[in-house]
Amino acid sequence: xxxxxxxxxxxxxxxxxxxxxxxxxxxxxxxxxxxxxxxxxxxxxxxxxxxxxxxxxxxxxxxxxxxxxxxxxxxxxxxxxxxxxxxxxxxxxxxxxxxxxxxxxxxxxxxxxxxxxxxxxxxxxxxxxxxxxxxxxxxxxxxxxxxxxxxxxxxxxxxxxxxxxxxxxxxxxxxxxxxxxxxxxxxxxxxxxxxxxxxxxxxxxxxxxxxxxxxxxxxxxxxxxxxxxxxxxxxxxxxxxxxxxxxxxxxxxxxxxxxxxxxxxxxxxxxxxxxxxxxxxxxxxxxxxxxxxxxxxxxxxxxxxxxxxxxxxxxxxxxxxxxxxxxxxxxxxxxxxxxxxxxxxxxxxxxxxxxxxxxxxxxxxxxxxxxxxxxxxxxxxxxxxxxxx
Numbered sequence: 440x441x442x443x444x445x446x447x448x449x450x451x452x453x454x455x456x457x458x459x460x461x462x463x464x465x466x467x468x469x470x471x472x473x474x475x476x477x478x479x480x481x482x483x484x485x486x487x488x489x490x491x492x493x494x495x496x497x498x499x500x501x502x503x504x505x506x507x508x509x510x511x512x513x514x515x516x517x518x519x520x521x522x523x524x525x526x527x528x529x530x531x532x533x534x535x536x537x538x539x540x541x542x543x544x545x546x547x548x549x550x551x552x553x554x555x556x557x558x559x560x561x562x563x564x565x566x567x568x569x570x571x572x573x574x575x576x577x578x579x580x581x582x583x584x585x586x587x588x589x590x591x592x593x594x595x596x597x598x599x600x601x602x603x604x605x606x607x608x609x610x611x612x613x614x615x616x617x618x619x620x621x622x623x624x625x626x627x628x629x630x631x632x633x634x635x636x637x638x639x640x641x642x643x644x645x646x647x648x649x650x651x652x653x654x655x656x657x658x659x660x661x662x663x664x665x666x667x668x669x670x671x672x673x674x675x676x677x678x679x680x681x682x683x684x685x686x687x688x689x690x691x692x693x694x695x696x697x698x699x700x701x702x703x704x705x706x707x708x709x710x711x712x713x714x715x716x717x718x719x720x721x722x723x724x725x726x727x728x729x730x731x732x733x734x735x736x737x738x739x740x741x742x743x744x745x746x747x748x749x750x751x752x753x754x755x756x757x758x759x760x761x762x763x764x765x766x767x768x769x770x771x772x773x774x775x776x777x778x779x780x781x782x783x784x785x786x787x788x789x790x791x792x793x794x795x796x797x798x799x800x801x802x803x804x805x806x807x808x809x810x811x812x813x814x815x816x817x818x819x820x821x822x823x824x825x826x827x828x
Contacts, residue, residue: 447560449567451620453579455613456557459520460580462609463550464587465602466527467492470543473599478536486664486786488540492547493783497776499551504772506552507559512768513622516560519552520617524610530603555775559768560624562759570706570756571699577752578695585688645761645770647816648713649777652754654812655720656781657788658805662743664786666727669798670736679733683740690744698748709757710820714813716750719743721809724802 470492474485499519506515526546533542561572594601641649667680698705705712723743730736755774762770792801 446566447564447621447624449564449572451616452557452560452564452572453575455616455621456576457579457583458609458613458616459523459550459553459557460583461586461590462523462527462583462606462613463546464584465590465606465609466530466543466546469591469595469602473534474539477599478539480536488543490783490787491540491544493779495544495547496551496554496779497783499548500555500772500775500779501551502548503552503555504559504769504775507556507768507772508766512556512559512563512625513617515768516553516556516617516621517614519549519556520610520614522546522549523553524549524607524614527603527610528607531600531607534599534603551775551779555768555772558755558771558775560621561755562762562767562771563624568702568706569759570709570753571702573752573755573759574695574699574702577748578691578699581688581691581695585692641773642761642819644816644819645758645773647812647819648754648757649773651717651809651812651816652751652774652777653781654808655717655750656778657785658724658809659720659743659747660782660785661789661801661805662740665789665793665798665801669727673731675733675736679736683736686737686740687744690741691748694745695748698752705753706756709753709760710817712753713750713757714817716746716748716753717809717813717816719746720750721806721813722746724805724809727802728799 467489470485470489474480474488503515503519506518523546526542526549530539530542530546533539558573558576561576562569564572590605591602594605662683670680719742723739723746726735726739726742730739755771758770758774759767789801792804
């Protein structure tokens with residue numbers, strides 16, 4: 440199959456991923472600010488809209504993975520870009536209530552299709568290890584986030600239509616690239632007919648690592664929602680909280696290339712990489728239990744970020760190792776769906792825990808639940824009889 444399937448060049452894979460992440464980063468970080476400050480809606484309503492946006496990404500990831508495997512890979516990604524691009528283009532003219540949240544949810548569905556399709560194409564590139572490709576893609580996704588959020592800062596004072604216009608141009612550019620470079624990079628129809636008869640049966644290791652991924656994102660989202668209020672209650676300022684994300688971006692940019700350099704060794708110890716990353720993510724919340732001075736919040740964010748860049752790109756690589764050749768798209772769809780589901784329910788779960796108990800209980804719960812799910816994932820190695828990773 441590898442000899443007969445046209446290969447997508449890595450430069451177009453990476454460029455497409457950079458464009459789509461930059462385009463989406465012009466829109467979703469703005470949601471809470473725009474709805475609360477410009478549309479006059481409550482923070483609760485903004486949270487509800489973000490929840491439906493994330494859930495539509497879950498649906499889009501699932502649909503995109505299925506279409507990628509059973510329809511046409513190139514048509515799937517073009518469809519996803521078209522849906523997101525059209526919704527973003529309409530936002531230029533229709534960004535009042537309720538058009539804004541409706542179009543945002545539609546855009547989320549298209550984004551889910553796009554990201555899953557791009558990850559599916561990544562599994563079909565055989566010129567480099569899949570672990571190397573997913574490491575670079577994770578770095579690129581964060582680079583796109585930096586570009587997008589910086590762009591919002593410069594363009595928002597000029598007017599909201601400029602932001603949506605630039606985002607629309609980004610998706611239009613990606614559509615042109617996909618039309619010329621992604622089109623025709625499909626599996627042979629013979630393999631496609633065979634896969635229709637196959638049923639997905641996830642291995643215990645895949646189920647447990649996906650469960651851990653959901654849990655990690657549930658608690659990671661506390662940093663983007665509830666921890667900001669916790670820091671303010673400790674007498675810190677908004678700019679102190681914002682600086683933590685600068686630390687996050689700098690560490691990702693600095694350390695992701697290091698991981699890529701040691702890709703061969705890390706690929707041979709993929710489970711160990713996941714255990715280490717998940718443990719660091721859990722440990723970052725332990726520091727918050729005693730964090731009173733600002734430097735401890737910085738230390739906690741640094742450990743969180745190191746755990747993030749060690750573990751999260753490796754999940755896609757690990758799951759891909761279990762995916763049959765005819766179901767690569769759907770397996771990557773599971774990864775994206777689980778990440779989106781964790782992001783969707785995270786702020787709500789955190790708020791419920793805080794209101795019922797305290798922030799300290801939230802931090803202890805984060806540590807215990809992440810480590811417990813990591814332990815269950817580790818046990819899956821013995822349940823399967825032997826490790827495939």
